Amino acid sequence: MLQQRCNFLGPAGSAGFAFATLALLVCGGTPAAADDVIRFGAAVSLTGPLSTEAKQMKDGYDFYVKQINERGGMQIGGKKYKVEIVYYDDASNPETAAKLTEKLFSEDKVNFLLGPYGSGPTLTASTVAEKHEVPMVVAHAASTAIYSRGYKYIFGTLTLIDEYFGSIIDMASKIQPKPQSVAIIAENALFPQAAAEAGAKRAEEVGIKVVYNEKYPTGIKDMSSNLVAVRERNPDILMSAGYTADMLLLVRQMHEMGVKPKLLAFALGPSLPTWVPTLKEQAEGTVEPIQWAPNMKWKDQLFGWTAQDYADLYKKEFGYVPDYHPPQSTAALEVFQVALAKAGSFDPKKVRDAIAETDLMTAYGPIRFDSRGANTAKGMAVMQIQDGKPVVVYPPDSANGKLLYPLPN
Amino acid sequence: MLLTQSLVNGILLGGLYACIAVGFSLIWGVMNLINLAHGSFVLLGAYVTATINQTLGLDPFLTIPISGGVLFGIGYVIQRGLINLVIARSVFSTLVFTFGLNMLLVNLLLVAFTADLRGIIVPYAGIVWQVGTVRIPLTRVAVFASAVVLTALLASFTNRTRLGAAIKATSFDVDAARLVGIDVDHIYAVTFAVGAAMAGAAGSLIAVNLVFSPVLGDYYTMKAFVVVVLGGLGSIPGALVGGLVLGITDNLASVVLDPGYRDAVSFALLLLVLVLSPRGLFGKPFYAEIKA
Numbered sequence: 001m002l003q004q005r006c007n008f009l010g011p012a013g014s015a016g017f018a019f020a021t022l023a024l025l026v027c028g029g030t031p032a033a034a035d036d037v038i039r040f041g042a043a044v045s046l047t048g049p050l051s052t053e054a055k056q057m058k059d060g061y062d063f064y065v066k067q068i069n070e071r072g073g074m075q076i077g078g079k080k081y082k083v084e085i086v087y088y089d090d091a092s093n094p095e096t097a098a099k100l101t102e103k104l105f106s107e108d109k110v111n112f113l114l115g116p117y118g119s120g121p122t123l124t125a126s127t128v129a130e131k132h133e134v135p136m137v138v139a140h141a142a143s144t145a146i147y148s149r150g151y152k153y154i155f156g157t158l159t160l161i162d163e164y165f166g167s168i169i170d171m172a173s174k175i176q177p178k179p180q181s182v183a184i185i186a187e188n189a190l191f192p193q194a195a196a197e198a199g200a201k202r203a204e205e206v207g208i209k210v211v212y213n214e215k216y217p218t219g220i221k222d223m224s225s226n227l228v229a230v231r232e233r234n235p236d237i238l239m240s241a242g243y244t245a246d247m248l249l250l251v252r253q254m255h256e257m258g259v260k261p262k263l264l265a266f267a268l269g270p271s272l273p274t275w276v277p278t279l280k281e282q283a284e285g286t287v288e289p290i291q292w293a294p295n296m297k298w299k300d301q302l303f304g305w306t307a308q309d310y311a312d313l314y315k316k317e318f319g320y321v322p323d324y325h326p327p328q329s330t331a332a333l334e335v336f337q338v339a340l341a342k343a344g345s346f347d348p349k350k351v352r353d354a355i356a357e358t359d360l361m362t363a364y365g366p367i368r369f370d371s372r373g374a375n376t377a378k379g380m381a382v383m384q385i386q387d388g389k390p391v392v393v394y395p396p397d398s399a400n401g402k403l404l405y406p407l408p409n
Numbered sequence: 410m411l412l413t414q415s416l417v418n419g420i421l422l423g424g425l426y427a428c429i430a431v432g433f434s435l436i437w438g439v440m441n442l443i444n445l446a447h448g449s450f451v452l453l454g455a456y457v458t459a460t461i462n463q464t465l466g467l468d469p470f471l472t473i474p475i476s477g478g479v480l481f482g483i484g485y486v487i488q489r490g491l492i493n494l495v496i497a498r499s500v501f502s503t504l505v506f507t508f509g510l511n512m513l514l515v516n517l518l519l520v521a522f523t524a525d526l527r528g529i530i531v532p533y534a535g536i537v538w539q540v541g542t543v544r545i546p547l548t549r550v551a552v553f554a555s556a557v558v559l560t561a562l563l564a565s566f567t568n569r570t571r572l573g574a575a576i577k578a579t580s581f582d583v584d585a586a587r588l589v590g591i592d593v594d595h596i597y598a599v600t601f602a603v604g605a606a607m608a609g610a611a612g613s614l615i616a617v618n619l620v621f622s623p624v625l626g627d628y629y630t631m632k633a634f635v636v637v638v639l640g641g642l643g644s645i646p647g648a649l650v651g652g653l654v655l656g657i658t659d660n661l662a663s664v665v666l667d668p669g670y671r672d673a674v675s676f677a678l679l680l681l682v683l684v685l686s687p688r689g690l691f692g693k694p695f696y697a698e699i700k701a
Contacts, residue, residue, distance in 0.1 A: 049624055051524045188669060217669050219628060221619055224418045225663045228411055228544075245526050248620045252528065256537055256546040274525040278620065282530060 038074055038081040038346070040336070041088075041104030042114040043125055048092025049243060052272070053325060054117035057140050059318050060329025061085055061114060066317065067303065067330075074337050077344040083333070086110055090121055097121035101128040111346055112136070114332055115156070119143035119191045126154045135339075135352045139332040140325065143194045147372040153348075155355055155373040157331045157364065158291050159380050161191065165199025165239050167289045167380040168265045171394040172237055173206040175405055179236035179262060183212035185226050185250065186267075187242030195241040195267045211235050216242070223250050227257040236406075241267035244274070251282050262406030263287060271323045276388050283388070285407040289380045292324035292364055293392045295400050296381065300363040302334055310363040324364075331364035414543045415660040421549045423656025424649075425614055428556035429629050430636035431563055431648040432607030438643020439580040439600045441500060442492065445507040447633055448626030449514035450605045454480055454612025455621045456518065459527050462616075469529050469617050470555060476609040484605025489598040496597065511626070518623035528620035552614045557649070559610050563603070564645045576600050580643060635675055639682050641692025650690055654678070 042061065045054035065083050068074060073082040086108050090097040097116045104110045105128065113129050115122050115138030122141030129136035130151045138146065138156040142164065147156060165184075172179050182203050186196035193215065200210045211233040214226055223246070230238065238261035240250055247269040254264075269275055270288040279286075294311035305313065307327070314322045339354035340346075360367045368377040382394035384403060391401030433447045444450075454476040461472045487510070495502040536547040567573035579586040579596045587593055615621055615629075632655065640651025655675060662674035682689060 047519070047524075049524065049622075051519075215669065217671060220671075221628070222418060222422055222660065222663075225411070225415055225660060228414050232411075245620045245622065245625065248526055248528055252530070252534070252620075255535060256549070257544055258537065274527070278526065278528050278530070280530050 036073070036079065036081050037084050038076070038112075038340070039084045039086060039108070039110045040112050040114050040333070041086045041101070041108060041110030043090040043097040043100040043104070043116040043121065044087050045092040045117045045121070046087070046089035048090075050092040050117050050121075052274075053140075054092070056323065056325035057117050057329050058087065060139075060322070060326030061333065063314055063317060063326060064330040064333040067313075068333070068337070074340055076340045076346070085114070090116055090125075092118070092121065094120045094124040098124035098128050101125040105129075105132050105134060112336060112348075112351070114329075115139055115141055117141075119146060119161075119194075120189070122146055123190070126151065129153055133352075134348055135336075135355055137332040137335050137355065139328045143190055144198075144374075145190065145194065147374040151373065153352055155335065155358075155369050155375075157335060157367055157375050158328050159378050160374050161194045162198040162202075163380045164195045164241075164267045164289045165265070166202040167382055167394070168237075168239060168263075168287065169199060169202040169206055169208060171382050171403070172208065172263060175403075179208055181209045181211045181233070181235040182237040182239060183230045183233060183235035183261070184210065185212075185214055185216060185223070185230070185238070185240045185242075187220075187246060188215040188217055189242070192241035192267065196239075199239055208237070216246070218243070220246055221249070223253050224257055227253055227259050231257055231259045235261055237261055237263040237265065239265045239267075244269060244272060248275070248278055251279055251286070255282055260407070264407060265289070270385050271383065271390060273320075276385060283385045285384060285386070285404050287382060287384045287393075287403075290324050290383050290392075291378075291380060292327050293381055293383060293390070293398075294321070295392055296365065296398050298361060298363055298365050300334075301361045302337065303363070305363045307363050327362075327364040331362045331367060334362050335360065335367060411664055412661070413541075415664045416657060417543055417545060418549075419657035419660035420653060421545075421553045421656070422660065423653035424553035424556040425611065425618065425652070426632055426636055426656050427649045427652025428559055428607065428611040428614065430633040430640070430652055431560050431645055432604035432611070433630075433633035434637040434640070434643055434645070434648045435563070435567075435576075435607070436601055436604035437637060439576055440496065440597050442496065442503045442601070443500070443507065443634075444601075444604065445504065445630060446511035446514055447604075447608055448628065448630035449511050449518070449623075450480055450484070450608035451612040451615060451629045452518060452621055452623060452626045453483070453514070454609030455527075455616040456522060456612075457609065458613040458616045459529060462529050469531065469613055470551060473555065473559075473610045473613045476613045477606040480609030480612075481602045481606040484602035485598045487605075488601035489594065492601065493594060493597065511630075515623050515626060522623065524622050524624060526620045526622045527616070529616045531617060548617055552618050555614055556611070559607065560645060560649055563607060566603070567645070572596075572599060635679050638679055638689055641689030644689070644691040647689055647691030654690075 044058050045051050069082050073080040088100040090100050113134055113136035116125050117140045119141040123146055130153050135153050142161040144160050184196045186192040200213050203210050212230050247266050265287040270286045276283045294308045296307045299306050339351050342354040343350040365378040367375050370376045381392050381398055383390045384393045392399050393403040436442050436444050457476040457479050458469045458472045461467050462469055495506050538545045575591050575596050636651040636655050640647030659671050662671050
């Protein structure tokens, strides 16, 4: 009885089933060849702690899509292809980002990949891309770790973490009289620790003494112990890296504990929309290295925008002035545009090789990849909050204001 | 010297922990309901305070009655209308229910306020007293004092009012309470509402000292949980002592050991208390009668 029931398909049923499967396989084909669309995939932190920053990343991708599709799309091998991006929410979680990247490749069959937000999710997602040999251009992960694994298919448009605190130290070393000491407080996570290490190394190289370099655990609600220890050592510079909530807390508790550095720098913080409204006067003088600002002297090779043109167009489109996240995203897609035009096909290996030869000037800045896939052509600028507004104070040729040093107290 | 500063910081923080936990303890002790949405209630209170402070410029401490009141109303409606449907069943149902409620609240807050971090800097935030080398900020002392006052108010409510007596009676024996004419549904709703109100008030205090965002609520639920187990279920002095102990050990552990060990020490302490005195420091045996 059991055997009879298991054989319910029967000869006609089996044939039909086989035919249907065959039909599916034939009609599946390669999406790109079938229609005039090129599809990119990206895991994005639509929710979770990174969602505020990730939204700006996504808007930057969408800005490019609108601009390129208005012009008919990307030119690849004699035909124009409209650009489409498939997004999935990784909830700011690295494991989810990896799973979604796998899904984008195997189920959605996207042609190429864009990076997620943040070094954590990107580290895992890029491994999936490398495994499947699909080029991924990363726009929002600055940890050197991502580019040091000998991967061939991963490229990043942004300046790496070494330069974050490195540019602060460089700026400090040119101040007269030169600051003598620096204290570093960083969250015990990938990006902040990489920033701290690189910053400490650069400080030693230029002769600024590192008097304090400590980690704090994720989710800390009281940094007073660290700050009291810093106060005892009385450093000229205080640099900190970590999740924004912790940085806001640090500034408030710094004032409570009486820590008064001459220069106060954050790997990420002052450029965020929530910084000045939350901290009010306590935000004055805080400094952050930035990947980009609207007054940088770049002019886009593909679209002809200057950095300011980009900012104006973007504001019209999205209703807010962009910080560096959107143009960083747009640049990633511009890299693909040039590489695809050069390769003339969708073949991942050809496109990968074309990306490796990128030598492009965008509104975001110059892009040239070294052998690791990192963009070493662009440096970082430094901004400072003055009168509640961000002012670029370094390097001198891009500055639209003067560094306020030492901080008045 | 660093130790003294840490001790002071720990005491001040501990008062806040106690305030956050005492509502959680009340709800758990009386209704056998572990409210996983407690952290979200705290955040709701913080958002009420932040909104009022932003639009009317009112000092956050003055908004405590408002945030407490708003959360009281919300708590009453949620309990009477929703939780009451599952409370007669197993503890597990209530856990799942409050877990879902928490997710709902977090996402509603995200839609309403986005994930942007907020905090309130009061005009007098710069006032700091210096006793020797120890610095004591005024805002921290104010938060501590408010937390203690609120906890004391709750204690006098449960000990000296008829409603409080009814709540205590219900926690001793639900059936006997019904027999003497107590409207148990109403009492449960009032208990939950009071617990929520305490959370809301604690949220106002959080807004002054810390920064908050809809995704950061679970931290407070976790702390409340540890404080309640430490101090004993349903006991208000227990919550106060538990909060202080947790605050002090957190801070001292950061200084004496490594900041990374802070949570490890908290949970080790929790385990120790559970092994040595399972009812917590002040817990009484007849609270949290287990319902099958």
